[in-house]
Amino acid sequence: MDSIQERIEHRAYDLYLKRGKIPGFHEEDWNQAEKEVLAEVEAVKKAEARRQAAVKAAPIKTTASEQPSASGKTTDGAQSKPRTSSLGKAYRKNH
Numbered sequence: 001m002d003s004i005q006e007r008i009e010h011r012a013y014d015l016y017l018k019r020g021k022i023p024g025f026h027e028e029d030w031n032q033a034e035k036e037v038l039a040e041v042e043a044v045k046k047a048e049a050r051r052q053a054a055v056k057a058a059p060i061k062t063t064a065s066e067q068p069s070a071s072g073k074t075t076d077g078a079q080s081k082p083r084t085s086s087l088g089k090a091y092r093k094n095h
Helices: 004-018 026-057 086-094
Strands: none
Touching: 004 026
């Protein structure tokens, strides 16, 4: 992926071409390109943060046989166990 600097350069050049290659507007083109690219980068970061928050907040889906009954056993007769992530297991193992 292009760096932010490269993306700004490309966008500034696109603005120059769109203007008809008229010289003397390089600062305006650069400032506009920088504004657009940085806004795009910020929007992507916000979208990723929202996506990660949604993943964290999403409930863990289980099948009917994994659902504990009032007796604490699953419908297939096995004793239910609390769900833990592999990260949690690794943490408990090392601490």
